[in-house]
Every structure is written in C-alpha cells, then in structure tokens.
Amino acid sequence: MDNPLKSQPYVPINGDDYDNSSLAQRVAEQLRNLIMEGTLAPDSQLPNEPDLSTFLRVSRSTVRSGLTILEQAGFIQRRWGVGTFISKNPPTYNNLNINSGVTQLIRSSGAEPGFVEFLISARPASEHIAGRLSLEPGDEVVALERVRTANDRRVVFSLDYIPKALFRDQGAEIPLTEVENYLVEHQSMYTFFRERLGMEIHHGIARIRPLAAEAYMAEKLAIPYGSSILNIEQVDIGNDGEPLALSDEYYVADAFTFYSYRSN
Amino acid sequence: MDNPLKSQPYVPINGDDYDNSSLAQRVAEQLRNLIMEGTLAPDSQLPNEPDLSTFLRVSRSTVRSGLTILEQAGFIQRRWGVGTFISKNPPTYNNLNINSGVTQLIRSSGAEPGFVEFLISARPASEHIAGRLSLEPGDEVVALERVRTANDRRVVFSLDYIPKALFRDQGAEIPLTEVENYLVEHQSMYTFFRERLGMEIHHGIARIRPLAAEAYMAEKLAIPYGSSILNIEQVDIGNDGEPLALSDEYYVADAFTFYSYRSN
DNA sequence: TTGATGGAGATGTCAGACATCTATCGTCGG
DNA sequence: CCGACGATAGATGTCTGACATCTCCATCAA
Numbered sequence: 001m002d003n004p005l006k007s008q009p010y011v012p013i014n015g016d017d018y019d020n021s022s023l024a025q026r027v028a029e030q031l032r033n034l035i036m037e038g039t040l041a042p043d044s045q046l047p048n049e050p051d052l053s054t055f056l057r058v059s060r061s062t063v064r065s066g067l068t069i070l071e072q073a074g075f076i077q078r079r080w081g082v083g084t085f086i087s088k089n090p091p092t093y094n095n096l097n098i099n100s101g102v103t104q105l106i107r108s109s110g111a112e113p114g115f116v117e118f119l120i121s122a123r124p125a126s127e128h129i130a131g132r133l134s135l136e137p138g139d140e141v142v143a144l145e146r147v148r149t150a151n152d153r154r155v156v157f158s159l160d161y162i163p164k165a166l167f168r169d170q171g172a173e174i175p176l177t178e179v180e181n182y183l184v185e186h187q188s189m190y191t192f193f194r195e196r197l198g199m200e201i202h203h204g205i206a207r208i209r210p211l212a213a214e215a216y217m218a219e220k221l222a223i224p225y226g227s228s229i230l231n232i233e234q235v236d237i238g239n240d241g242e243p244l245a246l247s248d249e250y251y252v253a254d255a256f257t258f259y260s261y262r263s264n
Numbered sequence: 265m266d267n268p269l270k271s272q273p274y275v276p277i278n279g280d281d282y283d284n285s286s287l288a289q290r291v292a293e294q295l296r297n298l299i300m301e302g303t304l305a306p307d308s309q310l311p312n313e314p315d316l317s318t319f320l321r322v323s324r325s326t327v328r329s330g331l332t333i334l335e336q337a338g339f340i341q342r343r344w345g346v347g348t349f350i351s352k353n354p355p356t357y358n359n360l361n362i363n364s365g366v367t368q369l370i371r372s373s374g375a376e377p378g379f380v381e382f383l384i385s386a387r388p389a390s391e392h393i394a395g396r397l398s399l400e401p402g403d404e405v406v407a408l409e410r411v412r413t414a415n416d417r418r419v420v421f422s423l424d425y426i427p428k429a430l431f432r433d434q435g436a437e438i439p440l441t442e443v444e445n446y447l448v449e450h451q452s453m454y455t456f457f458r459e460r461l462g463m464e465i466h467h468g469i470a471r472i473r474p475l476a477a478e479a480y481m482a483e484k485l486a487i488p489y490g491s492s493i494l495n496i497e498q499v500d501i502g503n504d505g506e507p508l509a510l511s512d513e514y515y516v517a518d519a520f521t522f523y524s525y526r527s528n
Numbered sequence: 529t530t531g532a533t534g535g536a537g538a539t540g541t542c543a544g545a546c547a548t549c550t551a552t553c554g555t556c557g558g
Numbered sequence: 559c560c561g562a563c564g565a566t567a568g569a570t571g572t573c574t575g576a577c578a579t580c581t582c583c584a585t586c587a588a
Contacts, residue, residue: 022570023572024332024572048538049538049539050538058573059572059574060573060574061572061574062571062573064329064540065329065332065572068288068332068333068336069336072333074469077505078538078540079539079581080580081537081539081540081579081580081581082539082580082582084538089469096360096524097524097525097526097527098527098528099526099527099528200528202527202528203338203525203528205338205523205524205525205526206523206524206526207521208472208494208522209494209521210474210475210493210517211492211517212476212490212491212492226490227476228474228475228476230472230473230474234526241341241352253473253474257471257473258472259469259470259471259472260360260470261361261468262360262361262363262469262498263337263361263362263363263467264362264465264467286541287540287541288541312569313569313570322542323541323542324542324543324544325540325542328570329541342569342570342571343549343550343569344548344549344570345548345549345551345568345569346549346551346569346570347568347569347570348570
C-alpha cells in the first residue's frame with residue numbers, strides 16, 4: 001500500500017491529554033492535522049471506512065462521526081457509493097472557520113512571527129468590553145496591546161481583554177509579570193489558557209469589518225493614513241459556554257488573505 | 265409537552281424534492297431552519313436523541329449524524345450526559361459560514377431587497393475568471409452586474425460570472441432574456457440554478473478583503489471616495505466539485521455586519 | 529456499436545446493546 | 559444542622575453487525 005496513513009506511526013488517540021473531548025473529535029483532529037500538514041494530499045482518496053476503523057482502532061461509527069465533522073468543515077468530501085476524498089482546496093490557517101491565533105497565522109504563511117510595543121495592564125472593563133465578556137462594567141480585565149510582526153514587518157495591531165478573575169491557580173492570583181514573561185517567550189495566548197489555566201477554548205465568534213486607518217492606527221502599523229484595514233473582533237468561548245477572552249485585531253489589508261468555507 | 269417540536273406538523277423528510285442529499289443532511293437542514301426562524305429558541309434544550317428519532321422517523325444514528333453537522337456549524341452544543349442545547353448565539357444569515365445570497369441577507373436584516381443598474385451580457389472569460397471557474401481563457405461566460413439595494417439604499421455592488429455552457433436545458437440553449445426576466449422577478453441566482461438548471465450548489469469558498477472605494481465604486485454605491493468596502497469574491501462549487509459560479513461582491517462598510525463561527 | 533445488466537465496492541441507514549458522563553437526591557456520619 | 563458519599567436516572571458516546579443504496583465498470587447480447 002502506498003497509502004500515507006499506512007506509513008504513519010500508530011498514534012494512540014486514547015492518550016491522557018485528551019480526556020475532555022470525544023473519540024470522534026480526536027479522530028477528526030488527527031486527520032485534520034494530517035491534511036493541514038500536507039501528509040494527506042488534496043484531491044486524494046482516503047481509505048474506506050472499515051480500513052480507517054481498523055487503522056485508528058475505533059469503530060466504524062466513530063470514524064463516520066469524525067468524518068462528518070471534517071466534511072462539514074470543508075476538509076473532505078464524501079460521495080455515496082464512491083469514496084471519501086480530501087477537498088481540492090482544504091481550509092488553511094488563514095480560514096475564518098478555524099480559530100487559529102495570529103501567531104499560527106503568521107507562521108503558516110512562512111514568516112517569522114514577532115511583536116513590538118508590548119503593553120500589559122489591568123484596568124476596569126468598559127461598558128462595551130464588559131458586555132462582550134458577560135461582566136459587570138468596572139470588573140477588572142487584563143488588557144494586552146501588541147503590534148505583531150511578520151519577518152519584522154508590522155502586520156497586525158491586536159488588543160486582548162481577559163477577565164482578571166481567570167488568572168488564578170488554585171485560588172492564588174497569577175501576577176501579571178508571569179503572564180508577560182510567558183507571552184514574550186511563547187507569544188500565544190491560547191497555549192497559556194490551556195497549559196497554565198487549564199481552560200480549553202471551545203470556539204470563537206468573530207465580527208468582520210473593513211476600516212480605514214485613522215491616525216493612531218496608521219502610526220502603529222506604519223501605513224499611510226486612510227489605508228484599508230480588516231478588523232476582526234472576536235469573543236472566545238470556553239467549554240461551558242462562558243466568554244474567556246475578547247480580542248480586537250486590525251490586519252493590514254495586503255498582509256494576509258482570509259478565506260471562508262460557506263456550506264449550503 | 266411544551267416542546268416546540270411536538271407542536272410542529274410532521275414534515276416528511278423523505279420527499280421527492282430532496283433525492284440528492286442524505287437523510288442526515290435533511291435532518292440537519294430541517295432543524296437548522298427551525299433555529300434560524302426562531303421556532304427553537306437560543307439556549308433551550310432539544311429533546312433527547314431517542315425522542316428526536318421517533319419524531320423525525322429516522323434512526324438514532326441518523327439523528328446523531330445530523331446533530332453532528334449542526335454542532336460543527338455552531339448551531340447547537342452537546343454536553344455528554346446532559347443534553348443537546350441550541351447555541352446562545354446561533355449563526356444567522358449574516359454569518360460567513362452560511363452560503364446565503366445577498367437577497368436573503370438583505371431580507372433577514374428586515375429590509376426590502378431590490379436592485380438598480382442591472383446589466384447582463386455574454387463575454388469571453390478573462391484569465392482571472394477562467395482560472396477561478398476552471399475554464400480556458402476565452403470561453404464564454406454570462407456576466408451579471410447589479411447594484412443591490414436595501415430599502416432603496418445602495419448597499420452592494422455585485423458581479424457574477426457563470427459559464428455559458430451551463431445555461432442549457434436538455435441540450436437547448438437558454439436565452440439570456442429568460443435569465444434576465446427570471447432575475448428581475450426572483451432576484452436570486454441560487455434558485456435559478458436549482459429550479460431551472462437542476463444544479464445544486466454544494467458550498468462556496470469566499471475570499472474576504474477590505475478595500476477603499478475608488479471612483480467607479482464610489483459612484484456605483486453612492487458613497488464618498490475612499491470609503492471602506494468589504495469585498496467578498498466567492499466561487500460556488502457544485503455537488504461534483506466543479507465550479508458553477510464566481511461572484512464578486514462589494515459591501516458598503518456600515519450596511520451589514522458579518523460574523524464567523526470559528527471552531528477549534 | 530450500443531444498450532442492458534450484473535457484480536464489486538463504497539457510503540448511508542437501521543437496530544440494539546452497552547459504556548460513560550452528569551446532575552440530583554437521599555442517606556449517613558460528623 | 560451540615561457536608562461527604564453513593565446510588566440512580568437520564569443523557570450522550572461508542573460498539574457491533576446487518577442491510578440498503580448508490581456508482582462505477584466490465585461483460586454480454588442485440
């Protein structure tokens with residue numbers, strides 16, 4: 001067999017790190033990674049479901065459940081009586097259906113992510129921010145202000161707001177300096193949530209708007225006044241449905257191209 | 265029972281009009297419509313799967329398959345051992361994950377859709393258009409140019425390109441005047457595809473870009489020069505994976521707000 | 529040459545059983 | 559009185575095996 005799956009080492013999907021998600025979700029995640037890494041080529045055919053079942057050591061119904069997830073997300077296409085195929089243009093990290101962070105987005109474009117003008121502070125939430133995060137106005141939030149760079153070019157200006165009440169480890173408050181140090185090293189807020197706070201982001205709801213750069217934004221992003229900007233304001237939701245973070249991101253128009261898979 | 269589903273008349277999902285899609289997809293579509301219409305309220309709990317199974321007259325596995333589709337699309341949320349719930353903020357027609365047309369988008373916002381400056385013509389495809397539609401440069405396409413209005417306000421400038429070879433009914437060419445008459449009456453390209461050409465659009469892949477209005481666009485949309493515009497260039501794909509249409513739409517910035525559900 | 533036909537192989541659907549998780553409520557001990 | 563614990567009901571998750579249906583393709587007959 002020249003099937004890519006056959007040459008992959010067997011990865012146990014019943015590991016200890018995944019206790020929170022279902023088997024089917026893990027199957028989907030595993031196959032999705034193989035697609036996004038390019039191991040499974042676009043337009044190629046997957047093994048049939050019984051073979052996938054034995055390979056992944058789960059039942060056929062679980063395989064089918066995972067495949068349904070991938071199909072709905074646009075990664076694969078199933079043709080009754082024929083087979084299951086990787087999509088011709090499967091989603092990538094610049095797809096709005098996938099909740100990837102700026103760091104991953106930059107890295108997947110082949111550039112080196114970085115940042116300048118990093119600011120972190122605690123402040124009372126404005127009415128707008130409190131509304132998005134289901135807080136009371138005045139509740140404290142931790143605010144991050146960053147200018148993100150790709151190969152040292154300024155491409156994104158991002159504002160992140162996280163309820164201060166979340167920064168706790170067994171009751172003890174986590175100092176902002178620790179958060180700062182973590183972000184300087186890892187750059188990703190998402191991994192901090194998972195590894196340090198033990199919280200999983202389930203999904204995000206993003207609002208997309210076109211903007212023209214006013215003076216402040218033009219200076220931050222080093223672009224001419226009036227340049228086009230894509231604004232994505234996103235609320236990240238946890239497993240229990242509660243808002244975990246609000247991120248307000250401003251993308252230089254020609255730095256990235258965003259796509260969306262729209263199902264009928 | 266005060267369950268909304270119980271008071272719904274039974275809708276046979278094995279009808280003749282749906283021969284092309286699977287049972288699970290029809291289940292998902294039916295429940296999705298109930299959610300988007302507001303019959304099933306946000307945050308409310310669905311009946312359990314065995315009850316849904318008997319109500320919809322399909323097996324529990326088919327119900328589960330349909331629910332998986334809805335879950336992945338952000339309409340519902342399942343909690344193991346607890347139940348299935350309508351999402352707090354389920355997707356609406358202004359969601360980029362859903363392939364709704366401009367007409368439906370305007371109507372769902374509570375406004376009356378219309379258009380001015382309607383143009384239809386056949387012309388050879390440019391290199392760009394041919395590439396998107398998997399044609400050879402020079403192949404004929406039907407081009408639609410429309411300024412769409414919401415309550416008589418100009419909100420979208422849209423360009424649609426469809427391979428001329430698709431406009432056939434049992435071998436006979438469909439005259440452009442008929443297409444024109446249909447669009448004047450129904451305004452929707454999607455229904456024309458389904459009802460007149462017998463073709464189903466399976467999904468679309470959209471590219472989202474922020475723009476500043478240059479002179480031509482500013483005139484068409486009656487907005488100041490340099491105003492922000494959201495450009496969505498979308499390729500609609502049929503059930504067999506072939507491109508059916510290319511639509512290039514320019515949205516006045518403050519006319520609509522687009523959202524996207526981003527799953528992790 | 530062409531149309532019908534049948535088989536192989538794939539996904540789709542069904543049925544029933546069991547596994548596992550969650551919330552709740554009672555019981556028991558402090 | 560109150561908290562910890564366990565039983566239990568009820569929900570979703572997983573497994574198994576069977577059958578249905580669709581597609582493609584090779585074969586065969588007109």
